[in-house]
Amino acid sequence: MTATRYDVLTVGNAIVDIIARAEEDFLVKENITKAAMNLIDAERAEHLYSVMGPAIEASGGSASNTAAGVASLGGQAAYFGKVADDHLGGIFTHDIRAIGVNFDTKPLDGTPPTARSMIFVTPDGERTMNTYLGACVELGPEDIDADVVASSKVTYFEGYLWDPPRAKDAIRLAAKIAHENDRQVAITLSDSFCVDRYRVEFLDLMRSGTVDIIFANDAEIKSLYQTVDLETALNALKNDVGLAVVTQGENGSIVVAPEGRVVVDAHPIERLEDTTGAGDLYASGFLFGLTQGRSMEDCAKIGGLAAAEVIEHIGPRPQVSLKDLLAQSGI
Amino acid sequence: MTATRYDVLTVGNAIVDIIARAEEDFLVKENITKAAMNLIDAERAEHLYSVMGPAIEASGGSASNTAAGVASLGGQAAYFGKVADDHLGGIFTHDIRAIGVNFDTKPLDGTPPTARSMIFVTPDGERTMNTYLGACVELGPEDIDADVVASSKVTYFEGYLWDPPRAKDAIRLAAKIAHENDRQVAITLSDSFCVDRYRVEFLDLMRSGTVDIIFANDAEIKSLYQTVDLETALNALKNDVGLAVVTQGENGSIVVAPEGRVVVDAHPIERLEDTTGAGDLYASGFLFGLTQGRSMEDCAKIGGLAAAEVIEHIGPRPQVSLKDLLAQSGI
Numbered sequence: 001m002t003a004t005r006y007d008v009l010t011v012g013n014a015i016v017d018i019i020a021r022a023e024e025d026f027l028v029k030e031n032i033t034k035a036a037m038n039l040i041d042a043e044r045a046e047h048l049y050s051v052m053g054p055a056i057e058a059s060g061g062s063a064s065n066t067a068a069g070v071a072s073l074g075g076q077a078a079y080f081g082k083v084a085d086d087h088l089g090g091i092f093t094h095d096i097r098a099i100g101v102n103f104d105t106k107p108l109d110g111t112p113p114t115a116r117s118m119i120f121v122t123p124d125g126e127r128t129m130n131t132y133l134g135a136c137v138e139l140g141p142e143d144i145d146a147d148v149v150a151s152s153k154v155t156y157f158e159g160y161l162w163d164p165p166r167a168k169d170a171i172r173l174a175a176k177i178a179h180e181n182d183r184q185v186a187i188t189l190s191d192s193f194c195v196d197r198y199r200v201e202f203l204d205l206m207r208s209g210t211v212d213i214i215f216a217n218d219a220e221i222k223s224l225y226q227t228v229d230l231e232t233a234l235n236a237l238k239n240d241v242g243l244a245v246v247t248q249g250e251n252g253s254i255v256v257a258p259e260g261r262v263v264v265d266a267h268p269i270e271r272l273e274d275t276t277g278a279g280d281l282y283a284s285g286f287l288f289g290l291t292q293g294r295s296m297e298d299c300a301k302i303g304g305l306a307a308a309e310v311i312e313h314i315g316p317r318p319q320v321s322l323k324d325l326l327a328q329s330g331i
Numbered sequence: 332m333t334a335t336r337y338d339v340l341t342v343g344n345a346i347v348d349i350i351a352r353a354e355e356d357f358l359v360k361e362n363i364t365k366a367a368m369n370l371i372d373a374e375r376a377e378h379l380y381s382v383m384g385p386a387i388e389a390s391g392g393s394a395s396n397t398a399a400g401v402a403s404l405g406g407q408a409a410y411f412g413k414v415a416d417d418h419l420g421g422i423f424t425h426d427i428r429a430i431g432v433n434f435d436t437k438p439l440d441g442t443p444p445t446a447r448s449m450i451f452v453t454p455d456g457e458r459t460m461n462t463y464l465g466a467c468v469e470l471g472p473e474d475i476d477a478d479v480v481a482s483s484k485v486t487y488f489e490g491y492l493w494d495p496p497r498a499k500d501a502i503r504l505a506a507k508i509a510h511e512n513d514r515q516v517a518i519t520l521s522d523s524f525c526v527d528r529y530r531v532e533f534l535d536l537m538r539s540g541t542v543d544i545i546f547a548n549d550a551e552i553k554s555l556y557q558t559v560d561l562e563t564a565l566n567a568l569k570n571d572v573g574l575a576v577v578t579q580g581e582n583g584s585i586v587v588a589p590e591g592r593v594v595v596d597a598h599p600i601e602r603l604e605d606t607t608g609a610g611d612l613y614a615s616g617f618l619f620g621l622t623q624g625r626s627m628e629d630c631a632k633i634g635g636l637a638a639a640e641v642i643e644h645i646g647p648r649p650q651v652s653l654k655d656l657l658a659q660s661g662i
Contacts, residue, residue: 020429021650054399054426056646057388068385087418095385098351315387319352319645 002150002181006102007075007291008284009152011144011167011174012063013136013160014081014105015115016088017276019127019314020055022120027128032120037129037191039163040118045132048118057088058315059095060117062190063158065277065316069284069306071100074323075291078102078148080170084135088114099317105143108135121314125272133164140166141173149174150181153291154213156283159190162198175210186213188283189220196223206241213243213290215283221246234261245300247282249275253303255296262296267304269312277316281306285322301331333481333512337433338406338622339615340483342475342498342505343394344467344491345412345436346446347419348607350458350645351386353451358459363451368460368522370494371449376463379449388419389646390426391448393521394489396608396647400615400637402431405654406622409433409479411501415466419445430648436474439466452645456603464495471497472504480505481512484622485544487614490521493529506541517544519614520551527554537572544574546614552577565592576631578613580606584634586627593627598635600643608647612637616653632662 027034030051040048059068061081070077079096083089085107092114096103115134119127139161149155155178161167175185189195189202195216202224205211214237218230221244225233230246237244237256244256248266255262285306289299309318309325358365361382371379390399392412401408410427414420416438423445427434446465450458470492480486486509492498506516520526520533526547533555536542545568547555552564552575561577568575568587575587579597586593616637620630636656640649 049425052425052429054390054429054648055422057422059385091386091388094380094383098383098385313645314650317385 002147004153005076005151006078006148006153008067008070008154008156008287009078009080009148010063010067010156011080011161011171012158013061013115013133013164014064014083014092015061015117015131015136016092017058017060017117017119017316018049018055019058019119019121019276020053022053022122024122027120027122032128032130033193034122034128035126036193037131037160040130040132042132045116045118048130052118056314057091058317059092060276060316062160062188062280063156064096065280066156066284066287067101068096068099068317069281069322070288072318072322073285073288073302073306073326075288078152080105080143080145082108082135082139082143083114084108084110084112086113088116089135104145108138112137119276121274121276125275125311127274127276137164139164139170141170144170144174144177146177149177150183152183154184154186154287156186156188156287158188159194159198159202162194162201172210184212185210186215186287187211188279189214189216189224192219192223195220199224203240211241213245214241215245215279215286217247217249217279245286247279253282253300255300257296262300264297264300264304267308269308272311274314275311277310278307280316281310281318298331302326305329305331333478335484336407336482337409337479338484339398339401339618340409340411340479340486341394341398342411342486342488342492342502344392344446344464344489344495345395345414345423346392346448346462346467347423348389348391348448348450348647349380349386350389350450350452350607351384353384353453355453358451358453363459363461364524365453365459366457367524368462368491371461371463373463376447376449379461383449387645388422389648390423391607391647393491393519393611394487395427396611397487397615397618398432399427399430399648400612400653401619403649403653404615404619404633404637404657406619409483411436411474411476413439413466413470413474414445415439415441415443417444419447420466435476439469443468450607452605452607456606456642458605458607468495470495470501472501475501475505475508477508480508481514483514485515485517485618487517487519487618489519490525490529490533493525493532503541515543516541517546517618518542519610520545520547520555523550523554526551530555534571542572544576545572546576546610546617548578548580548610576617578610584613584631586631588627593631595628595631595635598639600639603642605645606642608641609638611647612641612649629662633657636660636662
């Protein structure tokens with residue numbers, strides 16, 4: 001077995017977020033599905049930016065946020081994702097490296113440009129994403145660094161990677177390398193509409209043993225099994241995958257493990273500002289705990305702690321050291 | 332007299348902020364003067380970015396933040412400032428227009444690029460700026476739209492404009508046009524080190540009647556009169572300028588008007604996050620009040636309200652409607 005260098009390797013769409021507050025009416029007027037990740041083309045991106053309020057820019061991308069969270073918790077993290085060699089690509093690269101994540105995927109020379117997601121945060125704190133994938137469509141098997149996969153305890157990827165054309169081939173390759181090296185493979189289902197687009201493929205990833213661990217929220221898991229009943233979905237999960245972690249927002253999370261279920265309350269917060277990154281940071285905390293050999297209950301609690309930090313401010317990545325927060329928490 | 336179209340026109344360095352948290356030690360190690368605006372060249376900018384933690388990007392620039400504040404309060408605002416025709420210039424232009432400010436200064440075609448300021452926020456909430464002026468060095472008299480100046484109740488500019496080579500000529504022209512149209516001219520002294528660089532010129536602007544109103548904080552006013560005694564400085568101010576507004580952070584503000592002094596407490600806050608923009612937003616509130624014919628006391632209170640909003644979050648511009656906050660405040 002290759003020596004371990006990383007606790008968690010994540011693979012995903014490398015995106016810079018453009019974040020603004022918006023009223024509910026705005027989403028209706030612009031025909032945007034609330035709380036979802038809406039895929040948009042360049043023309044739609046231009047239109048939405050023209051009607052968007054004053055914004056801030058922050059590096060984002062689901063799996064990149066998770067890698068950032070692992071690093072902030074003090075874990076060793078690596079990331080694969082495709083930016084272009086442009087201004088936003090430079091920002092993305094700076095930020096993920098600055099938080100301590102190993103990131104060496106070759107940037108795309110030329111167009112399309114680095115991906116961006118216009119995120120509207122409504123007064124209820126919910127985030128609604130509008131993503132132009134840009135350079136992400138070029139991520140492929142050639143971007144999988146086998147040595148990094150082999151030396152990572154867990155390789156984790158986004159369901160969102162089924163949207164660009166060749167990323168799924170990259171993931172299948174990474175999963176193969178991981179399993180050949182007795183490593184674990186994890187997926188997040190990303191978004192209930194994404195699940196709807198790729199339900200058969202996601203179920204196949206689970207049932208074929210390509211993934212060992214899945215992360216999903218309530219809506220995603222119900223979409224996966226096309227049921228409105230969470231209990232039905234949780235029972236189905238048990239048969240389909242080794243370990244499943246289901247987040248329920250303010251209602252905490254449920255771990256479905258071979259040894260039984262673990263239910264954990266949400267970490268308390270002062271004020272919900274912006275849900276962007278909640279699931280990503282939960283996954284970072286859970287995976288950090290898992291790779292440190294913590295109990296399922298502790299993993300879920302660390303996930304909750306990381307998610308709580310990120311939803312108390314605008315932006316999808318931690319603004320303070322999660323390592324310090326964890327030390328203070330007594331978990 | 333030209334018909335009034337704008338309450339406040341502001342003129343300044345058009346800058347995008349790159350904001351990260353940092354420890355006190357970092358500032359010492361990198362030889363950065365804390366709480367100041369440190370001017371840097373392109374090489375130093377590259378170095379500081381390479382050692383900077385994960386950051387967010389947000390449109391900034393002192394006078395542009397003030398224009399944004401006026402617009403957020405419901406006033407009519409315009410802005411002159413020079414960006415380049417590049418990615419950051421696009422962000423700056425979007426954000427200032429999106430908040431409702433009229434901004435039509437012709438962008439610079441080619442290099443240098445749009446200005447950026449790397450801002451380090453220490454655990455005490457203080458911000459320390461490192462500004463690469465870029466395209467701002469090209470602002471000149473040709474960028475002064477006489478019709479906009481003539482139709483603005485107040486033209487307000489930054490002392491920082493004495494750093495680039497030709498902006499001071501633009502300001503002298505704007506002040507002349509304003510006074511020919513019976514409008515008022517205001518300056519902020521910007522920064523105590525900036526005052527140290529241009530003390531004679533700033534005093535001359537005041538004593539020659541080129542400016543009618545000055546904004547300054549405690550440190551700037553002491554630097555202007557080279558005294559450690561605030562009272563000495565306040566007395567000197569009374570003789571040198573028609574109206575002076577001195578901010579004192581958590582100790583509130585003092586208005587030195589011909590009819591006497593007005594002292595107002597700071598607006599209460601829940602938690603200090605980042606002082607960036609505090610003075611800029613105070614000025615926006617004061618000028619908004621002034622142009623609405625409010626009393627000196629109300630002007631100072633509205634200034635305090637606007638400053639309080641901006642220091643409770645990361646980033647130099649309001650994240651919520653100041654108009655709504657003002658309506659709720661009962662001021």
